[in-house]
Amino acid sequence: MTIIPFRQRAFQGDWLSVPTRLDPVLLLLWLGLMSIGLIMIASASIAITAEQYGDPWYLTKRHGAYLLMGLVLAGAVLLVPVALWQRYSGWLLLASIFLLLLVLIPGVGKEVNGARRWIDLGIISVQVSEVAKFSTVVFFASYFARRHQELDTGWRGFIKPCLVIGLLGFLVVVEPDFGSAVVLSATAFAMMFVAGVKLRHFLLLLVAAGAVLASVAVLSPYRMQRLITFIDPWADQFNSGYQLTQSLIAFGRGEWFGLGLGNSLQKLFYLPEAHTDFIFSILAEELGLVGVVVVIGLFSAFVVRMFAIANRALKTGAVFSALAVFGVAILITFQVFINIGVAAGLLPTKGLTLPFISYGGSSLLIACALVAMVLRVDAELPRESAQAKPQVRARNSTGRVRRTVLAEAA
Secondary structure (H helix, E strand, O other): OOEEEEEEOOOOOOEEEEEOOOOHHHHHHHHHHHHHHHHHHHHHHHHHHHHHHOOOOHHHHHHHHHHHHHHHHHHHHHOOOHHHHHHOHHHHHHHHHHHHHHOOOEOOEEEEOOEEEEEEOOOOEEEHHHHHHHHHHHHHHHHHHHHHHHHHOOHHHHHHHHHHHHHHHHHHHHOOOHHHHHHHHHHHHHHHHHHOOOHHHHHHHHHHHHHHHHHHHHHOHHHHHHHHHHHOHHHHOOOOOHHHHHHHHHHHHHOOOOOOOOOOOOOOOOOOOOOOOOHHHHHHHHHHHHHHHHHHHHHHHHHHHHHHHHHHHHHOOOHHHHHHHHHHHHHHHHHHHHHHHHHOOOOOOOOOOOOOOOOOHHHHHHHHHHHHHHHHHHHHOOOOOOOOOOEEEEEOOOOOEEEEEEEOOO
């Protein structure tokens, strides 16, 4: 790969550089998903923006601006060598923790519908839990790349990352943003499993995390009501079950080929949050089962491509790069699964955007930054066939050999 250096950093050997080759498949899938998102937001928001702002294209224009900002941010991330993310991952995590604390201060954090999740920067409100997702992937990729042996040696190496995950999850839940806390924690747990944590430790962690999340849901009245509504939304379809029942009606209307782009009825003030959390319902209504399968197929191909990049990074011994790309793939997978699951009535209602498709500035910007980091990882990997380095093998408590995806550091 040819790298064009244009500015040397203060520390020796580090350069901001322009990669001259990007993965064409991943790039096309990414641009395709964002294009679908722009089209669906234009369709889903046209009625509500005409009513509220007097301009049917108001949110479409804003989303287009966010897309441009996301591409600019992605371009900036592409200039940063992977080694710099690894070197400053700790500082990035500390900055995210600071922001998560800052947003809880009245007058600093912007409160919307009882949740204080945003910091208003004037032209854009930053949702700090989205920033935390980026830093979580980078930090744990760096941590496990350096200390993955500790996960297999005893409780100390297992407890330390759990404390960090617990702190991040707690700060996000306090906002409150239960959905982002689940995605963030699940991503970190998956990275820990891939890094080679002992199976008994991992199972214990899953049980403990499940108990904590269940307690948070049960002890919070509105979350408990969501669980009750999820079980039978039609029992209270004009009150607590209204949003889910309207979403299910949209799915039913779509049938095989949909009503046609722009012809949704549920977006006409029936389905709340039609352009954000429940945009997939409008997509299902307008494009039908065929459109749903195509979009899910694009997301699947997108994630599979990232797994392939992670596997190639692993074979060349780039452990941090492999874990970082794996973390991005898992994070996007969880968020897509939860958003679609909620819209289809498979999961309790939760406010999570559909990556690259839902309206939301912070979510789109961070998702673009994550994809740019994956593209940078791929650009730095050698294209010539490299001999795979020996893999670490760990035995679980039953004595059977469990293969991990970590390579032996040279």
